[in-house]
Amino acid sequence: MTPRVLEKIAEIMDRAPTARRTVLALILEDPQRVLDETFEMLARRANSSVPTIMRTCRDLGYPGLREFKLALAQELAVGGSPLNRRVRIDDGAVQVIAKVTRGAVAVINNVQAQLDVKAVEAAADAIAGSKRIDCYGVGVTSNFMASDLQARLYRMGLATNSYLDPHLQLISAATIPPGGVVMAITHVGGMPSLLEAVDVARSQGATVIALTQPGSPLSSLAHIVLGVEVAPDPVMPVGPEAYLAHLAVIEILTVLVAQRLGDKAVDRLVKIQHTLETRGVDMQHHMKLDWGDAANGTTGTPE
Template sequence: MTPSLLQRIADIRSDAPATRRAILDLILEDPDRVLEESFEQLAERSRSSVPTIMRTCRDLGFAGLREFKLALAQELALGGSPLHRRVNIEDAADEVVGKIARSAAASVSGVRGQLDMQVLDGAVAAIAAAPHVDLYGAGATSWFMANDLQARLFRLGLSANAWADYHLQQVAGAAQRPGGVVIAISHVGGMPSLLDAVDIARGQGAKVVALTRPGTALAAKADFLLGLSVPDDAVMHVGIDAYLTHLTVIEILTVLVAQRRGEPAVQRLQRAREAFQRHGIDATTHPLQSWDGGGVNDGGSAS
């Protein structure tokens, strides 16, 4: 049986020079990401050069990166299983754990290379200065992301609301004004009702920060596009790669907005943490609350 392309890569890896071995390791770690990268991006990640990428492709029998990508794409389309794009149906448990963990780690580590720092800085500045921020999510996963980011921005002292209902998204868009910001989160980026709400908000003068894939209808409407390309999931329409990369960007936005807003935001976060530790569900132990002001309820009746 003719060995697969990935098997051939694994076979030549141990004897390859160090610079080419780094390239082969990246291919084996996340072949789907390599499909979306240019010569320059792959060279930067592997700390090598474009000529070294070319020589590595020729070692595998291809004229260049384009021909290699075509062969790799064909193999990935036929490989894996309905369970996960990198898992074979007969894999043992330790193999499943390793493959999924490596795939998830590669997705998160790929966020840095996909974000445009100038666009990110513009988005952070707009959010930090906004009189009000609306967050729209289309679908269960994107709604969770919007709700999570709303809670984070609220703790920083921003006026922010997350909207799941499509009609209310449009109502919120109509209530926006110049200086306001809409953060629209959708991996698919093509939900008509979401796009309508974004158009309404833009018509009111709001800026749009979009967390979606490049090339989507939502991406085309964004003032600040935080574009993330992730491999398709074998099970869910929006899978773990999109989930993890979006969560990573949400954490990045939270920290950068907090930095931009300065000491008042830091103090709010500290006060919230202290309050939760004293009274909230974050406390390991806390006294039973009494509404009569008499301290801990000892089971007796109020006088």
């Protein structure tokens, strides 16, 4: 039987160099926190460096940081709920609420720590200055993100579309003009069909922005990378924490784009809001619906 992560740590703790022993002690002390934070954050807590963290992972038998986190996440999931790696099967409602919300806070804090300010600003500049923005997604989660971003940009007056089908993504990429923007959203960042579409868009002279995890195949093809990494989910290929991280980035990007578009975007958003409030299906005060009888001219409500 292969030793588990925490067992391996106990085995090598005594003979590890001082700096690595400190890292190992922090992992043992609160393994869930290690999953929630970036390796840069762990290195700061250990008064160490990321290379030291990497060497520690190799001491434990893992070739890289991602493999170590995946193994740790799978170990912590044992005995937990099949829906959330933080929750144990016997936790009460109070514990479930506390653990899930605490995890959400940790994810958002990690987005703030990881997001490259210059990359976000460059992405906002490219989108605000482009005459066409095409959003690509892969899978249920990323498709929702791509559609959500497209709707946000469209409301601000930008010419934008979302393409979720691989065939349509290729058509989009083949027709996007120089100066256009392709926003590719996928946490895993390795779907071959998406990579093909992005490669075609690059050849057309489009700017490719990728919302994905650092080091993914997609990130190597993008001009601008909005890199966000979350702890691997042992239950789902893309877990709910990735949803939260991507939604936070999309909200940040939307606000920055609106700032660059200025009064024109603000006026348009105000007009849309007013129209929806007074004439839309989601208006707050609905008019009474009366059914008229065309034959005798009477009105009333149906039984």
